[in-house]
Amino acid sequence: MKKAQIIHNPTAGNAAYTKDEVIELVKMAGFTTKYVSTDDEEWETFSKNEMDVIFLAGGDGTVRKLASVMIEKEMCDRHIPIYLLPLVTANNIATSLGIFKKLNTAYSNKEKEIQKFTCGKLKGINDENFFLEGVGFGVFPELIRQMKDTGKDDETSDEKLKRTLRVLLEILKDYKAQKAKIKADGLKIKGTFLLVELMNIQYIGPNLEFAPNANVEDNFLDLVLIPEEKRKAFAEYVESLVNGNSEFCDIRDFIKVLRVKKLKIKWGGSKLHVDDNLIEDYDGKKIKMKMNSKTLEFFTNSPVYKEILKGKLEA
Numbered sequence: 676m677k678k679a680q681i682i683h684n685p686t687a688g689n690a691a692y693t694k695d696e697v698i699e700l701v702k703m704a705g706f707t708t709k710y711v712s713t714d715d716e717e718w719e720t721f722s723k724n725e726m727d728v729i730f731l732a733g734g735d736g737t738v739r740k741l742a743s744v745m746i747e748k749e750m751c752d753r754h755i756p757i758y759l760l761p762l763v764t765a766n767n768i769a770t771s772l773g774i775f776k777k778l779n780t781a782y783s784n785k786e787k788e789i790q791k792f793t794c795g796k797l798k799g800i801n802d803e804n805f806f807l808e809g810v811g812f813g814v815f816p817e818l819i820r821q822m823k824d825t826g827k828d829d830e831t832s833d834e835k836l837k838r839t840l841r842v843l844l845e846i847l848k849d850y851k852a853q854k855a856k857i858k859a860d861g862l863k864i865k866g867t868f869l870l871v872e873l874m875n876i877q878y879i880g881p882n883l884e885f886a887p888n889a890n891v892e893d894n895f896l897d898l899v900l901i902p903e904e905k906r907k908a909f910a911e912y913v914e915s916l917v918n919g920n921s922e923f924c925d926i927r928d929f930i931k932v933l934r935v936k937k938l939k940i941k942w943g944g945s946k947l948h949v950d951d952n953l954i955e956d957y958d959g960k961k962i963k964m965k966m967n968s969k970t971l972e973f974f975t976n977s978p979v980y981k982e983i984l985k986g987k988l989e990a
Contacts, residue, residue, distance in 0.1 A: 678726050683733065739952075745969075767880075772790055792970060793892055795875050795896060800949065803949045813901070816947050816955075820955070837881075857940045866900075869902070871901075873938055874889055894936065
């Protein structure tokens, strides 16, 4: 029987699943288990030699915590595959990998079972040297700041997403666009922007698909730009999402996307984000970003997911 290391964020999704419930789901799928909670001190000391797979129960922030440990311990080189359990909260990594979709469709042997996920490499920001989702400037760092410590215990994932969109809409009313100097694969870009994002996955923030062609294993990043002059179109798009009426909206009305391998940027503001981490003391120095040699591996089309879903529904 294969050994599974469970890594669980017990507070994700308003503590929707307990330790015992997560362990039982994994056991029902046919694994022997070891369990650690990300709330425990020194949780990251689990041994890379005592597992065949990892079950990760948590959101995007929990994925980043695990990635940091795997990169530091050089566990990426051992190619330990990860089952990302979308049981506790909606998250952009699982959505970009298509895991939510596959949980609700028949398992197909025609599709590959493991998806490689190449990390981004970062230089020029203290204590930050990699990213999974993306690095960005403008309205999204401000959104992260305003959403901190505003959660509600009885709020569902859909309610939180809708509230986040409303906060973003308010930010757009008076956010001061900032100047940026960018060099992307030799192309020089200057302008005043509401948003600059270098994205590794398709989705950002409240499940906004701003990089629909992003591919986590093609060694390209998507540079997403929204200039000041597109503020009205951007705000109308967000408002349509708030009102549940987005079928006639097209992000191409306000977004420009470039596929790049490396980028240098100077930003006029003081805030940026690296994945979900907010940095509020950016000093305006040049930041460099490119693809990393470190790669995670996620199961995306495994019959084990069907067993997990079956156990969840029967619980």
